[in-house]
Amino acid sequence: MTATRRPIALAAAVATAAALGATVFALPALAADSTAPDGAAAAAPKPALKDGTLEWGVKESFRKYLASSFSGGKITVKDGATQAPDNGVFTFVNGRGTYDTATHGTDTAFEGGVNFYAHGGVLDITLSDVKLSTTGTGGAITADVATPEGTRNDVAFAALDLSAVKPGQGAGGAMVFKDIPATLTKAGSEAFNGQYKEGDALDPATLSVKAVSAPTTEPTRKPTTEPTGKPTTKPTGKPTTEPTGKPASTASPSPSAAVTDKPAAADRGAIGDGTLDWGVKKSFRTYVTGPIAHGKVETTAGATASGDGYRFPDATGHFDADKQTLDADFDGKVRFLGHEENGVHTLDLSLTGMEIQVNGTKGTLIADVSTKDRETRKVSTYTGLAVADLKLPKGELAAEGGVVTLSAVPTTLTADGTKAFGGMYQAGEPLDALTVAVALDKDAALPGGTGSTGSTGPAGGSTATGGGSVGGGAVGGSGSLAATGSDVPAGALIAASGAVVATGAGAVIAARRRRIG
Known part of the structure; x- marks a missing residue:
């Protein structure tokens, strides 16, 4: 040996x-x-x-x-x-x-x-x-x-x-x-x-x-x-290059999907319903609800919390298979609150008016943003801010059973999107992957309780609050990296800096999607 x-x-x-x-x-x-x-x-x-x-x-x-x-x-x-x-x-x-x-x-x-x-x-x-x-x-x-x-x-x-x-x-x-x-x-x-x-x-x-x-x-x-x-x-x-090659290998299934397989009624039309599942950024959620920010996350206006993110419902918009375009707006609002001082949260970020724009393999996630500067306490609002770039695989954007699905699409922060986080992250920073399902037929069945963020939360607004302890110990005082894992207020802060992104092996667009490369 x-x-x-x-x-x-x-x-x-x-x-x-x-x-x-x-x-x-x-x-x-x-x-x-x-x-x-x-x-x-x-x-x-x-x-x-x-x-x-x-x-x-x-x-x-x-x-x-x-x-x-x-x-x-x-x-x-x-x-x-x-x-x-x-x-x-x-x-x-x-x-x-x-x-x-x-x-x-x-x-x-x-x-x-x-x-x-x-x-x-x-x-x-x-x-x-x-x-x-x-x-x-x-x-x-x-x-x-x-x-x-x-x-x-x-x-x-x-x-x-x-x-x-x-x-x-x-x-x-x-x-x-x-x-x-x-x-x-x-x-x-x-x-x-x-x-x-x-x-x-x-x-x-x-x-x-x-x-x-x-x-x-x-x-x-x-x-x-x-x-x-x-x-x-x-x-x-040489296999150090394998990670960059794997997405190509995972794209090999379903190479024979044909344009003619699509139902004619699903080629184009108005979107009657749909959902967007997105967690924004896992490490940011962890930071907000952790022992540094001691915060919470609120979902209102139809948005619901899931085990690993948030669901925005009631999609409207338009899909065109010939032009390979999709434009969908979603209801719901998510608000991140943390660092409470004298009853006021100095960290206050809201996302609403969520919209997905897709053209071929390129896409953008747009939102109305309200964010507070922690130092000046000034609140800035941005309407129609391009928050994230979407990376879709090559191939045909198609519908299956009257439903167009974008599954586990990788997202990265745009230069404009950095404004939402007050410069906490830089342009190009990986965000959570997102999943979109929109129906072109009023009788079409949307995926129930599934997607990149797992099962949905309650029907109404909900609040996710951060606990006051990590690893079973009470939190307070200075940061600690004790190997015992007790009393470590720095833990969530460090986790907040992590680039944790559920990119998977690549985005999947519809069950009968033709993939190239």
């Missing part, structure tokens, strides 16, 4: 450099020969690592949130750490560690720390003593976490996957592993008080390390693995 280990693993790269006695890492990096005599690995010294750097931004959306006027936050690096311009990633420096020739694992500790501060000290978190470890093709990032309530050491945040990372050679002979995929661990989820789930994507990490010295023993045995290790793994490193 050891002989077939992928050569792109960091541990294998260090092993090769040490075994060759080189001052720079050799490419390709190869694992140690598993046929070595018993005790050979145990007798070999543990090469030291030096001059290590770790480039890691923790989570980009969190940094953006702290930089917004909404949070009044700031980020401060210290003890040698640096931050790239334009609110970029952090670099932790002077990494030192060891390589274990028996387990092929590495451990590197870095200098530098970073402090996250917002909401007048409600959030005050410092990460320091950042470490990166690897085992085979996996690894982890840990850090000490300090808040005004205390410090917890070696909190595991990120799981690393080096299986598809190709090593490169950096300055001074350093071995560089660029953009290592990082995901949240179970311990990291607990540190974030469960507001991020285990497996959620974090910023990728870039590691650079050098070998302090190289032993002169075993110089001939390990290079013999080069011919067999090199060709077997490079092809398997």
Whole structure:
């Protein structure tokens, strides 16, 4: 098994450099020969690592949130750490560690720390003593976490996957592993008080390390693995492009749908009924109802709350299959309220007059918006504001049984849409996917209680309120990232910065839709 280990693993790269006695890492990096005599690995010294750097931004959306006027936050690096311009990633420096020739694992500790501060000290978190470890093709990032309530050491945040990372050679002979995929661990989820789930994507990490010295023993045995290790793994490193290819593969079903399959009566006409299911942005909902904003969400004028968003009913408008256009207006209003001060909510955002405009594969979500500036308390209103861009797949917009359906359509925030959130999010930020179902025939049956946002709520207006606790603990005081998951008011704030979008594998338009590409 050891002989077939992928050569792109960091541990294998260090092993090769040490075994060759080189001052720079050799490419390709190869694992140690598993046929070595018993005790050979145990007798070999543990090469030291030096001059290590770790480039890691923790989570980009969190940094953006702290930089917004909404949070009044700031980020401060210290003890040698640096931050790239334009609110970029952090670099932790002077990494030192060891390589274990028996387990092929590495451990590197870095200098530098970073402090996250917002909401007048409600959030005050410092990460320091950042470490990166690897085992085979996996690894982890840990850090000490300090808040005004205390410090917890070696909190595991990120799981690393080096299986598809190709090593490169950096300055001074350093071995560089660029953009290592990082995901949240179970311990990291607990540190974030469960507001991020285990497996959620974090910023990728870039590691650079050098070998302090190289032993002169075993110089001939390990290079013999080069011919067999090199060709077997490079092809398997390429699947990092798979995520961009999958949507194309999911579009292959129903390639034979024909225009003539559509009922003639559904080619065009006025829309008699329909629904729009949309959650706006999951992390924003979590923030509003969480222990920072202590807010609530109200649905009125026919809109209803669902388990994962809101339903806007009573569609009117027009559909034209020949022109591939759809224009539908919906009733209902959703209002987000938070940060109550002296009986008045300083966070107050309302969306009503929802409208979908589709032309071929392009679309726009439009709304009437009322939003309050948290600093000035000034209320601004926008009529017919283009809030989100819709990304529809190529193919034919068609009706099925007198109903046109757009299912799980990805949406992104427009430049104008940023006004609704007071600059909290930037243009291009992913929002929740939406689902639309409109009827062209008064007798057509709309999907009941289904869609991108799940089942519908009560028939009348409803209110979703935020609880006063997270993870079973009362909320108050300063932010905490305690790994126990208790008393963490920062949890919802951090979750609010996450780019959580239910994009699925791609939008689906009608059951008999013809898909291309």
